[in-house]
Amino acid sequence: MSLAAASVPRMPRGVRLQEDRVRGGWVLLAPERAIALDAVGLAIISRIDGARDFGAIVADLSETYGAPEAEIARDSGEFIAALAERRILEIMV
């Protein structure tokens, strides 16, 4: 599934991004879950600020990584939707 460009993903209370100083890299900390992020996951999550809509996030990622927007929208849309299903992200429509 892909997200609508106008929908705004956000990190709800109780979810935060933190550097993992012992193992290296970044982790998403949430109720009863710690999710180690790879470079792609980190690039997406670090652009979620509760203000920018999905379209703006995709455009930013596309420009930064020089990849086609359609491809980025599909992959990051799936990533965000999967986390939303687990109540780790929220999508404001």
Place this chain on the structure above:
Amino acid sequence: MTARPPIAMLAELTHRCPLSCPYCSNPVELARKESELSTAEWAGVFRQAAELGVLQLHLSGGEPASRRDLVELVEAAREAGLYTNLITSGIGLTERRLMALDAAGLDHIQLSLQGTDAETADRIGGYRSGFERKMAVAAWIGKIGFPLTLNFVMHRQNMHQLPRALEMAEEMGARRIEVATVQFHGWAMLNRGALMPSLEQAREAGRIVREARERLKGRLVIDYVPADYHAKYPKPCMGGWGSTGLNVTPDGIVLPCHAAQTIPSLSFETVREKTLGEIWENSSAFNAFRGTDWMAEPCRSCDRKEADFGGCRCQAMALAGDATATDPVCIKSPLHGKIHAMAQDWAAEEGAELTWRTGPERVLEGQS
């Protein structure tokens, strides 16, 4: 053996608790208040845990709200950089105290549910008006905005209330519910005849959970701990002994799991004598069942050995009398048939009385 750093730590701040649930996971021999770690000692343990690689801290008990310094402990945990989860019955929390915990940076609350109505919940918890109090606490949690997980502890006497527990989680605005069938360790071992669910009940609970997961997708996350005495394969004990988590008792003993003290061959060390890191890496108790080298048959050649790690070591000790044996609930264990039959017998026991947990103080009085 080199150990990967642990991800989670369960801090049993105290064994004191206003409730007396007959399935309490605390050991039957409880630590007294006088022996509990001080505020400063716990703060030191939290810093050591973060340095060791722990990301998630679960503040538990007993009832953690029975510690007067709970707010200070949460502050210390957040200062150390830990994601801080409070595991509570709600008793001892006021709106003002919850606001102070909010200001201290508490990340998440897990609220236990003994039953879905006052009569059942107060009987199981052995605490009058506990349910009413808990409902008030749930409302304050919602008002402040803490993320909430409802933890419904399930057994033969309240399994029929599962549909209502799911509704209550939604009504409270919980993001998650843990539907946890009682694990038969500690006090629950004394109550198998009164608490063991029947095979039919266990199947019905599984069906309800599957249906609810589909229906509530994206609204409520359901973590489910099925009745393992009725299962084919054992639970993956701690995700592998000494691999992801550790447990610190009120008096500072560091355990690979909360029931590890039931294994008589193991000896444990305390944070008063050694650092958490030294204990995690070098102690004989943590190395006893790390990896797969300790396994005997049928685990050693089993293709599931990296999936369920031979099951629960404490259950192997309790049911097979040997902590290195295959968890007897496993279909490959020679004891599986016997355990299965025993579970049916316990489930069919009529009029079995509950033995409620007694507090550390009362235990002390009883001994003097």
